[in-house]
Amino acid sequence: MKFKNILLVEEAPLATLTINRPDKLNALNKATIAELHQAFTALDANPEIRVILLTGKGGKAFVAGADISEFAHFSVKEGTALAAGGQEKLFDLVENLGTPVIAAVNGYALGGGLELAMACHFRVASHNARLGLPEVSLGVIPGYGGTQRLPQLVGKGRAFEMIMTGGMIEAEKGLEYGLVNDVVALEELMPHAKKVALKIANNSPVAVRYAIKAVNAGFKYDKDGFKTEINAFGECFGTEDFKEGTTAFLEKRKAKFPGA
Numbered sequence: 001m002k003f004k005n006i007l008l009v010e011e012a013p014l015a016t017l018t019i020n021r022p023d024k025l026n027a028l029n030k031a032t033i034a035e036l037h038q039a040f041t042a043l044d045a046n047p048e049i050r051v052i053l054l055t056g057k058g059g060k061a062f063v064a065g066a067d068i069s070e071f072a073h074f075s076v077k078e079g080t081a082l083a084a085g086g087q088e089k090l091f092d093l094v095e096n097l098g099t100p101v102i103a104a105v106n107g108y109a110l111g112g113g114l115e116l117a118m119a120c121h122f123r124v125a126s127h128n129a130r131l132g133l134p135e136v137s138l139g140v141i142p143g144y145g146g147t148q149r150l151p152q153l154v155g156k157g158r159a160f161e162m163i164m165t166g167g168m169i170e171a172e173k174g175l176e177y178g179l180v181n182d183v184v185a186l187e188e189l190m191p192h193a194k195k196v197a198l199k200i201a202n203n204s205p206v207a208v209r210y211a212i213k214a215v216n217a218g219f220k221y222d223k224d225g226f227k228t229e230i231n232a233f234g235e236c237f238g239t240e241d242f243k244e245g246t247t248a249f250l251e252k253r254k255a256k257f258p259g260a
């Protein structure tokens, strides 16, 4: 498999996927999502790979969000398709993958980055990790499952505070919230994640696959929150607030929201 935006290292029974756009803080563009889809699908079909680790290149970011420059000019229709396509291709794929996926969060995990980490089966973080869903500061809402998975992991009140303030929490707070399972020094992050992964790899892959299915089944609700999220995310693309929020980010200035 040849990739441009990600690195894949296979050391059976483990495989490590590293998002490799450090000069853009590993922001998730369309090409990266497509490559991750391809890599996860192929690794899941390889019986020698028992656990997949997901991290970001460099010591600064896991993933600083969806690539704002790619969607700043999108229409409502394109915005809706962006969320729906991304959820299907990557976020739902990872959550429901039969091979366990551990996110090793090595810096900023913001917006789509935190959403990607939350789609993984669990997360470990380094001390410098910063976690947040800043979308409302751009005039949009989380569109890759964040409004659903954050409350599942941290509870509704904490999720509302994080989503409404758009602020970042430190790794230690993430630990207190149960958003990450462990916090270690940056240089210890991958060794630690691999140690945990190897414990999983000793167990029955068939049983682990069934366990993932059973745990996830408990989080399927009658009302489809993910669908509501996709539609609401799309609606944001028709607002002046969204135009102002994304333009301000790209122009490196503070947004002044008209509120319409």
Ligand code: COA
Residues within 6 Å of the ligand: 023, 024, 025, 027, 064, 065, 066, 067, 068, 069, 108, 110, 111, 112, 134, 135, 138
């Ligand atoms: N999409 C596109 N580009 C991004 C990005 C994103 N989500 N996050 C960072 N980048 C780019 C920056 O534009 C910059 O590119 P440039 O060097 O070509 O100008 C580069 O990555 C480095 O980021 P910079 O902002 O200069 O780093 P910083 O250390 O000053 O700030 C952050 C780090 C994470 C606080 C800041 O980059 C940020 O707020 N990013 C956006 C987070 C966000 O809103 N994510 C949700 C998207 S839905």
